Amino acid sequence: MKTYEELTTKISLALQSLSMIVTANLISKLNSMRASGMGNSNIKKILVVDLLSGGRIFGQLKRGVKRISKNGIEEAGNIASYKMFISKDYKEYKWVTVGRNICPDCRIRHGETGDISYFSTIGLPKSGFSVCEGNCNCQLVPVEYKGENLDKPIKYKKATEGRK
Ligand SMILES: [Zn+2]
Numbered sequence: 001m002k003t004y005e006e007l008t009t010k011i012s013l014a015l016q017s018l019s020m021i022v023t024a025n026l027i028s029k030l031n032s033m034r035a036s037g038m039g040n041s042n043i044k045k046i047l048v049v050d051l052l053s054g055g056r057i058f059g060q061l062k063r064g065v066k067r068i069s070k071n072g073i074e075e076a077g078n079i080a081s082y083k084m085f086i087s088k089d090y091k092e093y094k095w096v097t098v099g100r101n102i103c104p105d106c107r108i109r110h111g112e113t114g115d116i117s118y119f120s121t122i123g124l125p126k127s128g129f130s131v132c133e134g135n136c137n138c139q140l141v142p143v144e145y146k147g148e149n150l151d152k153p154i155k156y157k158k159a160t161e162g163r164k
Helices: 003-035 040-053 056-087 118-121
Strands: 093-096 139-142
Touching: 003 040, 040 056, 040 118, 056 118, 056 139, 093 118
Parallel strands: none
Antiparallel strands: 093 139
């Protein structure tokens, strides 16, 4: 289980690596436009269009920041849940598979039970153990929890639906 400090470090490293990728792509795009003989004012126009339309360069930046923020907030929510469960002395947890596009790694985990240290070893939701990596929406709930239909994975249609 991560601490809030570890999560902060993870988020700042993810943002650093995103800015390096975006900068490298921007430089390479600039170089290829210059090499093709394009003047500054046309280069500027193309960049403005890319910025406004969420094109290859700035779209990547926008989507990346969105993904990192969303996953960071959700992971902080998971940490808060685990802290609360542990403080209430729940010992056994059940994996509830949740998502829009459920990956094969998460699908087979649905209904699996164990304690927090077991799940920490095999990989908590969003920990990066799965194909869906940080986009994982799965949840651990105390086995005592009898919520909505938990016999099957919870599938939702749009990325914006379904999260608390
Ligand atoms: Zn998952």
